[in-house]
Amino acid sequence: MMSREHPDLLLTTSPFVKDPADASWIMWQVNFALMPIAAAAFWYFGLAALLVMTAGILGAMSMEFAVLKMASGFPGKILDGSALLTGLLLALTLPPGIPLWMAFVGGAVSIGLGKAVFGGVGSNMFNPALVGRAFLQAAFPVAMTSWPAVSSADRFVSASSSLFAFPFMTPTVDGISSATPLSARFFDGVSAPLQDLLIGNTSGSLGETAGLLILVCGAYLAIRRVFNWRIPLAIFGSVILLTSILYQIDPEIYPSAGFHLFAGGMMLGAVFMATDPVTSPLTQKGCWIFGAGIGVMAVVIRQWGGLPEGVMYAVLLMNAMTPLIDRFTQARTFGSTRSERFTR
Amino acid sequence: MNARFFHTTPSFKHGVHPDDYKHLTRDRPIERLPFPDSVVVPISQHLGRPSKPIVSPGQYVYRGQLIGEATGFVSSPMHAPMSGVVREIMLHHHPSGNMTEAVVIDRDPLSAQTLFGERRIDWRSMSAKEIIDEIGIGGFVGLGGAAFPTHVKLTIPEGKKARFFIVNAAECEPYLNSDYRILLEKREAVFEGIRVYLKALGAERAYIGTESNKADAARFMREGIPSDLPCEVVEMETKYPQGAEKMLIEAVLHKEVPSGKLPIDVEVVVNNVGTVAGVGELFLFGQPLIERVVTITGPGIKTPANLMIPIGTRLSDVVAYCDGIMDNTRQILFGGPMMGTAQRFLDVPIMKGTSGVLFLTEDKVVHREEYPCIRCQRCVDACPVYLNPSRLGALAGARLYEDMLDYHIMDCMECAACSFVCPSNIPLVQRFRVAKGLLREQQARENEKQKAQS
Ligand code: SF4
Ligand code: SF4
Numbered sequence: 001m002m003s004r005e006h007p008d009l010l011l012t013t014s015p016f017v018k019d020p021a022d023a024s025w026i027m028w029q030v031n032f033a034l035m036p037i038a039a040a041a042f043w044y045f046g047l048a049a050l051l052v053m054t055a056g057i058l059g060a061m062s063m064e065f066a067v068l069k070m071a072s073g074f075p076g077k078i079l080d081g082s083a084l085l086t087g088l089l090l091a092l093t094l095p096p097g098i099p100l101w102m103a104f105v106g107g108a109v110s111i112g113l114g115k116a117v118f119g120g121v122g123s124n125m126f127n128p129a130l131v132g133r134a135f136l137q138a139a140f141p142v143a144m145t146s147w148p149a150v151s152s153a154d155r156f157v158s159a160s161s162s163l164f165a166f167p168f169m170t171p172t173v174d175g176i177s178s179a180t181p182l183s184a185r186f187f188d189g190v191s192a193p194l195q196d197l198l199i200g201n202t203s204g205s206l207g208e209t210a211g212l213l214i215l216v217c218g219a220y221l222a223i224r225r226v227f228n229w230r231i232p233l234a235i236f237g238s239v240i241l242l243t244s245i246l247y248q249i250d251p252e253i254y255p256s257a258g259f260h261l262f263a264g265g266m267m268l269g270a271v272f273m274a275t276d277p278v279t280s281p282l283t284q285k286g287c288w289i290f291g292a293g294i295g296v297m298a299v300v301i302r303q304w305g306g307l308p309e310g311v312m313y314a315v316l317l318m319n320a321m322t323p324l325i326d327r328f329t330q331a332r333t334f335g336s337t338r339s340e341r342f343t344r
Numbered sequence: 345m346n347a348r349f350f351h352t353t354p355s356f357k358h359g360v361h362p363d364d365y366k367h368l369t370r371d372r373p374i375e376r377l378p379f380p381d382s383v384v385v386p387i388s389q390h391l392g393r394p395s396k397p398i399v400s401p402g403q404y405v406y407r408g409q410l411i412g413e414a415t416g417f418v419s420s421p422m423h424a425p426m427s428g429v430v431r432e433i434m435l436h437h438h439p440s441g442n443m444t445e446a447v448v449i450d451r452d453p454l455s456a457q458t459l460f461g462e463r464r465i466d467w468r469s470m471s472a473k474e475i476i477d478e479i480g481i482g483g484f485v486g487l488g489g490a491a492f493p494t495h496v497k498l499t500i501p502e503g504k505k506a507r508f509f510i511v512n513a514a515e516c517e518p519y520l521n522s523d524y525r526i527l528l529e530k531r532e533a534v535f536e537g538i539r540v541y542l543k544a545l546g547a548e549r550a551y552i553g554t555e556s557n558k559a560d561a562a563r564f565m566r567e568g569i570p571s572d573l574p575c576e577v578v579e580m581e582t583k584y585p586q587g588a589e590k591m592l593i594e595a596v597l598h599k600e601v602p603s604g605k606l607p608i609d610v611e612v613v614v615n616n617v618g619t620v621a622g623v624g625e626l627f628l629f630g631q632p633l634i635e636r637v638v639t640i641t642g643p644g645i646k647t648p649a650n651l652m653i654p655i656g657t658r659l660s661d662v663v664a665y666c667d668g669i670m671d672n673t674r675q676i677l678f679g680g681p682m683m684g685t686a687q688r689f690l691d692v693p694i695m696k697g698t699s700g701v702l703f704l705t706e707d708k709v710v711h712r713e714e715y716p717c718i719r720c721q722r723c724v725d726a727c728p729v730y731l732n733p734s735r736l737g738a739l740a741g742a743r744l745y746e747d748m749l750d751y752h753i754m755d756c757m758e759c760a761a762c763s764f765v766c767p768s769n770i771p772l773v774q775r776f777r778v779a780k781g782l783l784r785e786q787q788a789r790e791n792e793k794q795k796a797q798s
Contacts, residue, residue: 009688010674010709013774015760016681016702017362017518018710023718023767075716122716122768228721277720282734284725333752334590334729335603 026277027081029226033217034088034272040213041206045096046155048148049206051163053091055100059107060087060132067116076121086110089129089272092207093265093312094136097148099165102140106132126319127276130312137312147180147203180204181263182308185255197262204264211262218271227275230284234291235270235298236261242299253303260299269311270294279319286322286329293318353556355581356591358728360761362518362584362682364557368641368648369521374529376652377665379426379451383656384436385411386446389696390485391492392418397447403430404452406460408632411447414480420493421483422447425634425654427455437689439678439698446693449656463630467540475544479623482632483696487618488512488587489679491697494619498544506545506613510596511538513554513561513617514580514587517680520700522637523617525650527554527561530621531568537624538575545613550575551596552617555582584682585759589614591728603755618699638694640666644673644703653694659701660690675704682760715768723762723772729755733762733772740775748779756780 041049064083068074076082087107094103113135114128115121137144148160181192181202196202200210207214222229239260246254260266274280274294281290294314301310388394395412405411405424412422428451436446467475480495500506511534515523527534538550554562556579566577580586580595590601592614599610607614618637625631634655641648646667653662659676663669669676677684678698694701723733731752739748753776760773 008674009676009686011686011688012675012710013686013777014677014679014681014683015764015773016675016677016684016686016704016710017764018712018769019360019362019722019765019767021722021765021767022769023715023720026718026720026767080715120716122718277718280719282719282721282724282732284721287721330732331724331730333603333731333755335600335605335755336752 024077024080026226027085029224030221030272031081031085031088033221033226034085034092034207036213036217037092037207037210037268038088040200040210041092041096044150044155044200044209045148045206046152047157047159048096048155048163051100051159052094052096052098052103052206053088055103056091056094056107057084057087059104059109060084060090060111061107063108063111063116067111067120074116074120075123080121082121083111086115086128086132090132092268092272093129093133093205095144095147095204096206097146097160097162098136098140098143099167100163101165101167102136102143106136109135122278124278125322126316127273127279130273130316130319133312134316150201150203150209180308181259182302185259185263186302186308191255191259192263194258194262197259202263205268208265208268211267214267214271221271221275227277228280228284228287230287231274231280231291231294232270234288235266235274235295238292238295239266239299242296246299246303260302264302264309265311266298269298269315273311273315274318279322281322281325281329283326283329283331285331286325289325289329290318290322293321353581354578354595355583355586356594356728358726358730358761359583359585359591360726360764361582362764364518364582365641366519366521366524366557368519369639369650370524372521372525372648372650374525374637374650374652377654377657377662379457379654380657380661382428382431382448382450383425383654384446384448384658384691384693385422385425385656386436386438386444386693386695387412387422388444389422389491389655390420391490392416392420392496394445395419395422397433397445399430399433399447401430401432404428405430405449407455407457408460408462408630408634418493418496420485420495421481423483423632423634424449424460425656426451426457427460428452437692439685439687439692439695441685441688446656459629459631461630465627465630467543467627472544472546475540479544479626482623482626484619484623484626484633485696486616487622487636487696487699488616489683489697489699491695494615494623497613497615498541500545500608500613504608505611506547506608507549507611508597508613509538509541509545509547509550510592510612510614511550511552511617511620512587512589512592512614513552513558514592515558516555516582516584516586516588517682517684517700518584519639519641519702520680521639521641521650522699523554524558524561525639526617526621526637527552527558527565530624531565533621533624533628534565534617535568535570535573535575535624536628537620537622538573540623540627541613541615541620542574547613548574552577553580553586553592553596554578555580555586557582584761584764585728585757588728588757588759590757603752633696636694636696636698638662638698639700641700642703643705643708644670644676646670655696656693658691658693659687662694662701663690669703670705672706673703674706674709675702677702677704682764683758712769712771714770717768717770720767722765722767726761726765728759728761729757731756733766733776736779737762737770737772737775740779745779745782749783753779753783
């Protein structure tokens with residue numbers, strides 16, 4: 001009998017089975033988990049929310065499309081969910097009255113400066129959405145700190161004229177500008193009621209107000225093992241620990257742990273920004289350190305920095321620490337002692 | 345010292361949970377494959393020095409007769425799997441993809457295929473050394489897949505001691521059921537084998553390690569342990585790679601084999617349950633290693649089965665017995681889906697190390713489209729030896745093989761758990777195999793150079 005080569009047999013190497021989750025699935029899961037939060041933004045801020053989110057996503061997707069077109073062989077695909085996620089996350093951190101062209105530029109900058117210049121998906125050092133936000137904060141400080149009121153009566157029928165400002169014109173600042181819970185607390189000494197903070201009935205960025213909802217969506221992702229729950233847990237833990245001590249010292253100057261957790265961008269930042277796998281550590285121990293660092297820094301910036309909100313900068317700073325954390329938390333190899341572990 | 349004292353389910357850390365697909369052949373008792381018209385017996389089927397054939401074309405051989413001789417200590421002989429006439433000695437496809445020397449035997453249609461030299465070997469009156477020699481002459485190798493000569497494993501190096509013997513019946517690879525069937529159907533041979541091993545090793549206690557998806561077999565074994573046999577059944581968590589020696593030892597005895605060392609360095613010897621049953625049968629009726637249990641399974645085979653197959657049987661004969669393959673079969677593997685080898689030819693022979701043959705249809709074939717690493721930690725959490733596959737993968741991609749040594753690449757046991765979980769479909773273990781091969785070659789070359797200089 002001659003040796004018969006079977007014509008259809010594929011020769012590859014093991015493994016021949018594969019866990020079904022792939023990178024694009026993971027990113028779509030996060031997008032999916034953000035839907036209720038986007039819906040809440042629509043509920044509280046009306047048409048403005050819808051328009052800003054659309055502008056941010058369009059900005060990010062256009063830039064991604066342009067980059068993928070221009071540089072052939074650039075990693076990633078337009079529909080892998082990552083550009084959409086970046087654009088949406090960015091939009092959720094923007095004030096509801098921001099001119100749409102700024103949201104669009106922010107989305108484009110997130111992808112361009114936050115991701116593409118590093119070499120695309122997986123190579124970026126900083127969370128792209130936060131890079132976009134930091135850019136907008138620096139370039140348009142006024143627009144980034146003008147807060148229309150929450151739940152205004154006509155929110156579903158009309159949108160603030162500031163949204164439609166032309167590029168590089170000073171936007172007409174709306175009369176009905178209001179204070180966010182953080183600025184009210186730190187600059188005016190007024191505390192928002194906790195139940196409003198929990199359900200999100202406060203002014204602030206589009207997606208950061210509904211604290212409880214964010215927590216629920218995060219729990220979904222943790223259960224589906226899409227993100228590392230250790231990071232938000234470490235952030236919450238360190239924030240609670242630090243602010244509770246401070247609160248004991250002087251409740252007048254230092255707000256309670258509950259306030260810190262649910263006011264401003266803390267929830268959104270902890271659950272959706274800090275957990276970006278690309279910019280967080282690879283080791284479990286590293287994730288605890290990373291999260292604790294974010295929590296401490298956010299509180300420090302809020303209490304003693306010049307800004308009311310510190311979560312964004314805390315995440316970006318810890319993003320920069322990630323390679324270092326990885327290096328020093330590399331696990332020992334099975335069957336070796338701790339001193340033999342890699343520490344180069 | 346009860347292994348189940350600390351954990352509810354003994355196991356190791358990390359690892360993965362692939363779908364197990366065991367139901368395809370789980371409840372199919374071992375059937376004996378009828379002797380084929382001819383067999384192709386590769387002379388070397390083990391790790392170590394190749395053996396050399398001692399028969400010539402035209403010669404009549406009996407079933408169980410020696411046909412290939414070991415050529416050193418780390419080597420293993422080969423016996424005729426059936427009575428017949430040696431047709432030729434030629435180069436033939438080997439499941440590894442190479443061509444190797446093989447003896448072709450045409451079956452004697454008139455022979456009843458009784459065993460050559462059937463006898464009971466009284467190990468109780470033999471010394472440890474004599475027992476180990478007998479196992480070596482029987483051509484026994486690890487039947488779990490690696491095919492390392494058993495007599496070498498049983499020979500304890502000077503100054504070391506074996507206190508524990510673990511029977512590896514974890515069978516953590518998906519699809520495979522040969523170990524499970526052996527537990528259920530060859531219990532007495534397993535216990536006889538354990539007695540022989542304990543005496544040969546001078547060990548004080550034996551453990552049978554199996555996974556919780558074989559709980560019925562674990563119970564069956566536990567109930568049958570003879571009262572005078574210091575043996576215990578440990579039911580471990582169903583998790584891949586639970587059957588890797590180091591993981592098994594961690595689960596059963598809570599000991600970590602030091603990096604770069606062998607189980608014997610923590611006073612343990614591990615052997616596959618098929619080997620143990622085979623050794624039991626060697627001493628019960630003198631049968632050398634000439635046949636083995638193979639799980640024939642997967643969506644691509646018409647009738648999945650657990651078969652007792654003479655070593656050297658061509659895959660095509662096995663396929664014919666199982667009613668053929670489905671038209672959309674795209675991959676045929678020797679071994680399990682995590683560590684097996686894809687085959688190109690249907691006339692490759694079943695080997696001593698072939699625990700299963702898996703037929704995958706088009707819809708089960710993994711199509712990979714590589715994406716950049718998104719640093720999701722899944723590989724880090726999967727690696728049973730705590731490496732950082734993400735980092736190693738990046739270094740291998742950049743061909744920085746030397747740097748991989750700093751990240752302990754040589755501790756990688758190529759279990760493929762990292763590739764299995766990677767959502768970016770990065771061929772991690774595939775790259776590690778290449779890297780390790782190159783690094784080993786380089787090491788060998790340096791050793792040569794040093795030798796030449798001194
Ligand atoms: S193949 Fe190597 S690196 Fe990958 S999980 Fe297994 S031991 Fe770890
Ligand atoms: S599993 Fe794949 S994508 Fe995730 S960290 Fe490891 S190599 Fe990167």
